Amino acid sequence: MNTTYCQHLANEQATCLFGEKLVKLIYNITDKNGFIIYLNGDLGAGKTTLSRGMIQGLGHQGNVKSPTYTLVEEYHLADRHIYHFDLYRLNDPEELEFMGIRDYFTPHSICLIEWAEKGEGILNSADLLINMSYDNNARNIELIANSSLGSEIIKQLQ
Known part of the structure; x- marks a missing residue:
């Protein structure tokens, strides 16, 4: 599984629009399967955007x-749950077990x-790895499939 996709994102609005397009593909393709995305990049690279x-x-x-500071924010939307984790302040991976991390990975969740x-x-393996990097005031984004669902998402983007 070595499917990749790259795009230049000119500004914050372009990053949000790309996120909207991406999640709609995930929603439509995954049906009732859970989906996990790892967001990689330096502080301020655009992961939260x-x-x-x-x-x-x-x-x-x-x-x-x-x-x-909370490690996870929950969003219950339509028939899906989106869990947004930021593990930057995590001291030990075992802390995730104490917070019940496995309960978040369900067939109706996008993590x-x-x-x-x-x-x-x-953590469970990611379906999609997303690397974000600076390009002056803009950002570059690279998506790497890590599962058959991740590959299908990238094929739809191309």
Whole structure:
């Protein structure tokens, strides 16, 4: 599984729009299968902005804040649940077991995980790896399929 997709995102609005497009593909393709995304990139690279586009793309009307201090923010939308994790402040992967991390990975969930490497050994594998990087005031985004569902999403984007 080595399917990849790259795109240049000119600004915050383009990042949100890409997130909206991506989550609608995920919603339509995965039906009632859970889906896991690892979001990689430096601080400020746009991971939370992309997540906001995805969450609002499925109908959330309120603010989307970074779960840096709470570790997870939950959004219950239509017939899906989006769980947005930020593990930046996680000290030990075992902390995830104490918070009941496995309960979030259901057939009706889309899990967005920032700083997933901090949960190594505990987290389920990602369907899609998303790498975000700076390009002056813009961003570059790279999607890498890590499952057959991830490959199908990338094929639809191409």
